[in-house]
Amino acid sequence: MACEFDEEVIRQGTDSLKWAKFSDEVIPLWVADMDFVAPEPVVRALARRIDHGVFGYAIDLPELKSKVCERLLVGYGWEVGPEAIVLLPGLVTGLNVACRAIGTQGDGVLINTPVYPPFLTAPTNQGRQLQVAEQARTTRDGELYYDVDVDALEGAVTPQTGLFILCNPHNPTGRVFSRSELEAQAELCARHNIVICSDEIHCDLLLGESKHVPIATLDPEIEAQTITLLAPSKTFNIPGLGCSLAVIPNAALRAQFKAAARGIVPDVNVLGMHAALAAYSHCDQWLAELREYLIENREYVVDFVKSHLPGIQTTKPEATYLAWFDCRELEVDEGPFRFFLKNAKVAFNNGAHFGPGGEGFVRLNFGCPRSTLREALERMQKALEDRP
Ligand SMILES: Cc1ncc(COP(=O)(O)O)c(C=O)c1O
Structure with a gap:
């Protein structure tokens, strides 16, 4: 059954840092904000x-x-x-x-x-x-x-x-x-x-x-x-x-x-x-529903990585909407951040910016509709399959 978090809200052209940083064909799964409308009581109070x-x-x-x-x-x-x-x-x-x-x-x-x-x-x-x-x-x-x-x-x-x-x-x-x-x-x-x-x-x-x-x-x-x-x-x-x-x-x-x-x-x-x-x-009820959705997104990411993205290992986060991918086995010369940006048109955070232990990793934000997540992960899979 579809729920409010499935809605694909258009954020391009709305001052969003997340969506403005890269070109329009890129799916931005970087900075930690979610692509969901804030809870209604918050919008009403404002x-x-x-x-x-x-x-x-x-x-x-x-x-x-x-x-x-x-x-x-x-x-x-x-x-x-x-x-x-x-x-x-x-x-x-x-x-x-x-x-x-x-x-x-x-x-x-x-x-x-x-x-x-x-x-x-x-x-x-x-x-x-x-x-x-x-x-x-x-x-x-x-x-x-x-x-x-x-x-x-x-x-x-x-x-x-x-x-x-x-x-x-x-x-x-x-x-x-x-x-x-x-x-x-x-x-x-x-x-x-x-x-x-x-x-x-x-x-x-x-x-x-x-x-x-x-x-x-x-x-x-x-x-x-x-x-x-x-x-x-x-x-x-x-x-x-x-x-x-x-x-x-x-x-x-x-x-x-x-x-x-x-x-x-x-x-x-x-x-x-x-x-x-x-x-x-x-907003406690909204939060309870959000957490359910994020848990399902997390499971989706973990399962997808295990079954379709050989060479990548992911965390299964106990909290946050952030997954952390170890991509070192992929051995891509330009590093995984640039590789996926160029070849999959998906933008992550570059693990190299997270200090020692971050080189060769990327961070993925799964606080988005599942359809967006699916598209991004499928693009990653294709980019890896198309490698010479
Ligand atoms: C651990 C952590 N601290 C702080 C922040 C940012 O907080 P603020 O936007 O209030 O400066 C973030 C945002 O991603 C975060 O993940």
Whole structure:
């Protein structure tokens, strides 16, 4: 039976970064936004606010902060007061502010690669030194799988390390870290007195049994040294509205974070806040249906890769709408990103941009109608079959 997510919405000519970057014949499965209409309560809330017609400076919506606190309590038993919430115009802004807030010029920021590219640039943007540890890559049931490599992390730590940026659920591997994996990383940070900045933007996009555990909920000491970054943008497909947030229960750490943002980071725009409030308040049913659809898309991708794309191995993501393809066995000279763009007219994210461990990989965004996904995968198959 067709559902709302099957609808092929025309996005060409609508200011969409995803659709404008490549020529019209290319199917864009790159940047992380979905080709779905946002939930109706969000669209209605925006229309109501726009109808008022006055768009002066806004206060931080108190209802939004209360709603975030309520979701953290109901979802994870995490009790935080509204004062702990700092609204931000973007989550990448939060990554950069965290790097700026912690330590001084030349201090180290630890990350786990391959990872969402702004993790690689935020530290150096802010005069910090990037410290990289690769995750452990393995295979499970014929699928690509990543484990946290605590020894590699430990090996990358130096006396200068002040901050660890965690991505959980992980982009691009789709891992949802278990409590014990989080404990191992938190223990390491506590032992070396490292602040944690945990990007949990994908935490509502769980595709199955995995449960999300915010690292700050492990224990009060970890909470006191953690900045958690969240946003409704990926989940409810409103990234263009720019509304994210940091949860920082420790007042001193929060003051440090706010001081690093002062005068540089603007307030969140009023439409973004109203959209976020509606998304967090009225869209749980939409989200449940979205997750069902994404699970089916994930299965479609995994099955297709296994049966029709020899030489490629894929993750089976536990969360996100992102699959990560290991294409190294294809041995294409120009790399898989360029090969598929040129020969299949399908645009992915180039794995080389995700840091060590990303070369020879591409990231595929399956947040699109199944018909689009099918067409893209069939084009990939044909491009591989047509190779001399
Ligand atoms: C892990 C992660 N963090 C942050 C972002 C972007 O957040 P924002 O658009 O709010 O800066 C993305 C978008 O893909 C992401 O995957």
